[in-house]
Amino acid sequence: MxxxxxxxxxxxxxxxxxxxxxxxxxxxxxxNLARNRWTVDLLDPKSGERVLEIGCGPGVALExxxxxxxxxxxxxxxxxxxxxxxxxxxxxxxREGRAVLVEGTIxxxxxxxxxxxxxxxxxxxxxVDLADFAASARRLLKSGGVFAATYQPRHPKAxxxxxxxxxxxxxxxxxQSGFVDMRIEEIDLKPVPAVCVLARAx
Numbered sequence: 001m002x003x004x005x006x007x008x009x010x011x012x013x014x015x016x017x018x019x020x021x022x023x024x025x026x027x028x029x030x031x032n033l034a035r036n037r038w039t040v041d042l043l044d045p046k047s048g049e050r051v052l053e054i055g056c057g058p059g060v061a062l063e064x065x066x067x068x069x070x071x072x073x074x075x076x077x078x079x080x081x082x083x084x085x086x087x088x089x090x091x092x093x094x095r096e097g098r099a100v101l102v103e104g105t106i107x108x109x110x111x112x113x114x115x116x117x118x119x120x121x122x123x124x125x126x127x128v129d130l131a132d133f134a135a136s137a138r139r140l141l142k143s144g145g146v147f148a149a150t151y152q153p154r155h156p157k158a159x160x161x162x163x164x165x166x167x168x169x170x171x172x173x174x175x176q177s178g179f180v181d182m183r184i185e186e187i188d189l190k191p192v193p194a195v196c197v198l199a200r201a202x
Contacts, residue, residue, distance in 0.1 A: 031152070031189045036061040038187050039122055039150045042196055045069045049117035052076070052140060054106045054133075055124035059086025062101075066093050074110045075101040106136045114140050120148040125170055134177035141201040147179060152194035160193050167195040174199045 040061055045051050047070040053062055056075030059082075065073050073093070077083050083103045093099035100110040106128075119137050137147050149170055153162040167184045174182055179199035186195050 031191075033060065034187070034189055035122060035150060035152055035194050036064060038194070039120060039148060039196055040064040040068065042185055042198060043118050043120055043146065043148050045071045045118060047071065050074070050113050050115075052109055052113070052116045052119045054109070054119070054121040054137075055127075056086050056101065057082050057122075059089040059101070061120070061122060062086065062099065063090055066090060066098065071098070072113060073099045074113045074116070075099065076104055076106060076109050077101075078103065078105055106133060106140070109140055115142040116140050116145060117142055118146045118148070120150070122150045123152060123154075125149050125151055125166065126153075130170060130173040131177065134173050134179070138177055138179065138201050143202060145201045146198060147174065147201060148196055148198045150194055150196040152189060153192055158192045163193055163195045167197050170197040171199075178202060 043051070043065075045065045045068055049069070050072045051065050052074040054076050056062055056077045059075060062073045062075050065071055075083070075086055077086065080103050083101050086101050087094050090099045090101070094101065100113060102108055102110055119141055125133065141147060151163060151166050151170075153159075153166070163186070171182050171184060174197065178201075180202050181200040183198050184195055185198065186193050
C-alpha cells in the first residue's frame with residue numbers, strides 16, 4: 001500500500017499518525033470547509049436548539065453551529081482521535097457544557113441532550129446501514145426535528161451521478177422510515193458536487 005492509499009484508508013476511522021493527517025485535511029481542505037459551511041447553512045441552527053452531528057470528525061461543523069447561534073451540540077465519532085481533536089477545537093463550549101462529544105456510533109449519542117431539534121452527518125452515510133441509521137435518527141429527533149445528510153463522493157472516478165444516486169437512495173430510505181418533507185440540495189464543489197438530503201421527523 002502506497003502512502004496515498006494508506007492516508008485514504010484512514011478516512012473511515014482515523015487513528016495514529018496518519019489519522020492526525022486526516023484530521024488536518026478534514027479541518028483545512030477547501031472543499032471540506034465549504035461542505036461543512038454549506039451543510040450548517042442548510043441546517044440553520046437557531047438559539048435554544050439542540051443539534052447533534054454523527055461522525056463529527058475534528059469538530060469543524062460543530063464549531064460553526066456554536067458560532068452561529070446559542071445552541072447546545074452533541075458530537076459522536078467512532079474515532080477516539082477525532083473526538084479528541086473536536087474537544088480541543090471546541091474547548092470552551094465543552095467546558096461550559098454547551099458541547100458533549102463522545103466516541104461511538106449514532107447509538108451512543110448523548111441521551112441527556114436528546115431529543116434533538118436537528119441532527120446531521122457529513123460524508124458518513126456511505127459507511128452505515130441506511131435503514132438502521134434513519135431509524136436511530138428518528139428516535140433521537142423531536143417531532144418536527146430536521147435531519148440532514150450530506151454526501152460528496154470521493155472514490156476514484158466519482159461523478160455527479162454518483163452523488164445524485166446516493167441522494168435518491170437516502171431520500172427513499174427516509175420516506176420508508178417515516179420522515180416527511182424530503183428535499184435534495186446540491187452544491188458545485190471540486191472534484192464533484194456534494195448533495196444534502198433534508199427531511200423532517202414526525
